[in-house]
Amino acid sequence: MARAKIKRGSTSIDMTPMCDVAFLLLTFFILAAQFKPAEAITVVTPSSVSNKVAAQKDFMQVTISKDNKVFMNMDPAIKKDVLVELGKERNINFSQDDIDHFVNAQFVGSPISQLKQFDQMDPTKVKGSDLPGIPVDSSNNELQAWISAIVNARMGEKMNYLIKGDSQAKYSTFKQVIDAFEKNDQYKYYLVTSSENIPEGSELYKKNLEEQLHGKAPSTNE
């Protein structure tokens, strides 16, 4: 009797559908990815071993650029309240239009006297190097007025104060920013940095290692 013949299938698989899927996914990810908006102020932050992620809610961020100019932006949710509060404190009348422009503007980059004009600028044309920045001199520290407005607008609710400074920025400018916060009794800040590995063999490295061995989560820096 003749044995039944087993048909041998070819081991080569048609890769075409797989290729299609791969490139479809690729196209999807590229198109769906959000492009980083061109930053008006380019800041290269120094690095630190800290591994905490910067707060994205209820924040107020002060940016110090390379040429020691100070800019500020904040959580869009609180912008309106802050401007109204600032108007009250400084006796400036902001119309509904002004408020809308302020909420739409990406950041504050001018003295309060020029704020209305600044907010109406086209965001795509705003360039950090052309802007005057917020004055922080000891004689005219407008940042202090902004922080005061924020503190009052929030009425004691917690705020995260981020300070993002460029590596090249002078310490004295940073000190002026800190002074503005201290005048308003705000003493807790987060310095935005890029992350860096903990050097091997250092005290912090050993401490983290020990905590890992004992089953605790590695500590973040305080």
Added chain:
Amino acid sequence: MAEMEVKESKKKGPGVKKGKKHSTRVDLTPMVDLGFLLITFFIFTTTVQQPTSMNLNMPKDTKDQKDLTKVKESGSLTLLLGKDNVVYYYYGNDPSTMKTTNYKDVRDIILKKKKSTPASDLFVIIKPDKDATYKNAVNILDEMDINQIDRYAMVDPTPDEYSKIQQTEQANGIQ
């Protein structure tokens, strides 16, 4: 489709050359590899970008002399941050014994001080000069974290120290 049926050519008369037909089937495996490689690459690069932050708590300013933090002279190390990434340091209370170092070697100096001093006495005083950059300040604060120094303070240099720094800078030709 990558495959195409190739028709068998009909027999031609003797002496007629047969054109050799190549298969049009292409191996797509490398292409798939490339596709997935790119996907992996894009996914990794998009999620990694997240800024971290470092906490900084400043003390409340006190006008009262009584409330000022007392530091033992034997336990104090003063680090002065100068121009051009130079660190000056001295122990105790005497700025005239100031020495020069840089941000790489400062860790050893801090560690040595830490080992030779009881933990409760150790106090590092950071004095960034007005020519220091923000990066310098962050670096030195980071150093406090790395070396687990619990007690440190950031203050302005005294005029004495400042003039001493300037003298040293001039002597070393730092503009």
